[in-house]
Amino acid sequence: MGLFSLSGLLVGISCISMGIWVYIHRRSNPINTVWSLFCIFVSIWGFAGCAIGLSKDAASALVFWRVAYIGVILIPAPFYHFVTKFLEIKRPITLMTSYAMTVFFLAADFTPLMMPGTKWMFDELFYVSPPGLIYPYFVAFFIVLVAASHIDLGRYLVMTSTGRRREQIKWFFMATAVGFAGGITCFLPVFGIEIYPYGNLTVPLYPLIMTYAILRHQLLDIDVFIKKATIFTGMFAFSVGAIAIMSVFGRPIFQELFGWGDILSSIPSVLIILFAFEPLKNLLTNTTENFLFQKKFDYSQVLKLFVEDVLTVLDLRVIIKGTKDLIDKTIHPASFGIYLLDIGRNAYINQVEGDEKSLVPSAVFIQQMKERNKCVYIDQPGNEERVISELNEVEAVLAFPLESQGKFLGFMLLGKKKSGDDYTKDDIDILTDLSKTESIAILNAKATVELADAKITKHLAAMADGMSHQFKNRFHAIMGLLNKEKIFMKRDIEMMESEEKKYDYDAVLKRFKEIDTAIEKAESNCKRGASIANALLNRTRPDRKKQFDMNQVADAFGMGLSLIGFKHRDFNSIKIVEHIDHKIPKSWLSIGALEEICFNALDNSYDSIQDKKKLDPNYIPEIECIMHYKSESSTIQIVIKDNAQGIKAENLEKTNAGIPGFTTKGTSSLKSGFGAGISTMKELIQMHAGTYHYSSEWGKGSALTINIPVKSTPERYRKDERKGM
């Protein structure tokens, strides 16, 4: 077998393998079908070329040349067709003309007009020569179409500055340029230019380059069976290649040295295949696993772990941070953002800390994502200029919608990869899955926040209702006091001005005293009004619970008690028994936090009391508060106990653990609570390095015992002091 036959065989095998592979996977895609046909036509040239090299006489060689040229004639038009489809160019007339000319040249193929005969050349094969009458026109047709296709590819390569699309065009251009540049050398001997067509050896390179581009840059729409196909193609090419090489180079050596016949000379090639088969298979398996599938495997694992975790998180900040960390670790983009709609600002705001970019909802790419619910990427064919500029503005190349339950929540933006690599189809698939999970997690977190907000709003509404009543009472009292004096004053003036009445010193003195008392009372009502306003203001300041100062713990109970009266107007009907030691030493504590603790404890007692009232109409509610200092342990003990319904035994443990989301109310009350009370209380007590414990007997009541260590210095300073020592 000569070099021409060998190169033909390699062209045939490589091209038919690729053609079949592409056709099998995604035959529904027309672009793949066109490419498969093109490969099959090239393989006809390859196999027939092999047969030409093996032909023993001119007549049979000519037959094989004509068969080979069926393939060659069919190459340029489908190639041009493929390029126009690949680049999404519409040139129907040129295409139809090129196919018509293909039919014409095919008809001429088996006539002397194309190839009149062959000539022994290069001491190896019968080469077609001289050219027939229309042969030069065919060559011109071939070169023009191939050149036009490459010009189009080059033009698009220049126009597409970045991204996966550019990589695809680049590799495709490279593969076909190498293949055609080599293949064209086969025309030269036909015209009497006797240069050996070594270029034909480069033709098998193009399927190899294309395979790489398909796998690495998703050149064609193929994403399955890549591994098996690569291994099969590699093994097949190796087996045939080994036999061919041994036939060309080994057999003459064995025949000359040992005088072996054809069958015996083939034994070494069979042995090579036999021994190399398994190691080669392993090598190819490992290579495809490690090189081509490594990322996909890692991503899947990472994503799986993330999906398992993220759906259990209800804190939006944690979700955003977790996602950013995950993306940074795996994808390494230059920029990353999760944009969520801020209705108040009518803008999508980046939630990633330290990057407060915002985008208007009218942005075109946002609208596109909303309509299609698909990712938008910067080098997407047919992208509007505005989409590209909008994405460039936020340094993004990819945008994924965050949509769940038909609600468009926002989107995820990714910049270029720091490595300079392009986003692969795997990346996009994985990120699409991630964005879907992310959407559910965000929706859950938002629902939780809304629920908490609704609870706070309801709570504040109840407080505001109570406070409004208090304010009106104050104003009503002030108005009454002043109005009364005005009425009496008027009467007195009238009497004093009348002729009958004379100046009565005692009466005037009495009036002045009454006026003085009324003014004092009015002042007192004004003060009470102001303290109510302050209580509301303090309660709405979230930082207040974290402000530590030297305080008297007993004050907290009084404040909690007055606040609970605003929430439940009938709270005053409950008998409150106070055993408060007002000589408890001042301690470094947050009065706001302790007031909240007392408020929560009283609120829980109130709810429990309501339950018991429903069961026992003669029940007289009572809440007892004990506050005292335990000198032996230097702690302040607060006990708030009631004679209400209490907590069921099975729920006491959870109550004492302060499990977030757990509520005592669902168990003891007809009302349902959100469960934030006890966990919040636990957090506030722990802030004071204190402990708490609930004890209860179902139907008889419950008692909350809190122990807080007395501190003269805040914890953070105490730590500093220790360090200093």
Next chain:
Amino acid sequence: MNVLVLDDEEDIVDSLVPVLNIIEGITAYGAKTSGRAFEIIAEHSPRILLLDYSLKEISTGLDVYIQAAKIVPDCKAIIVTGNADYELKEKCEKVGVENIIEKPILLEDIMKMVEALKNQCDRV
């Protein structure tokens, strides 16, 4: 004619009672709890009741009126409230409350209302 003033705010009772006593033919009595109010009702059978709706106890001013009407069937009530909403208005109308007034209000206006009710009762 006896008038009962019920309000859990001491200042309001202390202002309103002497002012109402100015009106000719009116004797006003003040109470800060529903318990004291019922004692006055039992003792003096007031025909006009000036009742605060929200009291610092389970009973409301309206509850007091409903009970009082059983003892003094021809008594007339004015409910004083900080939040005269539609729901309360409906409740009051259902049990025959004469009027609802919203805090804060001038005592002179309350006097006029009480005077008008007194005249109404006198005519009957």
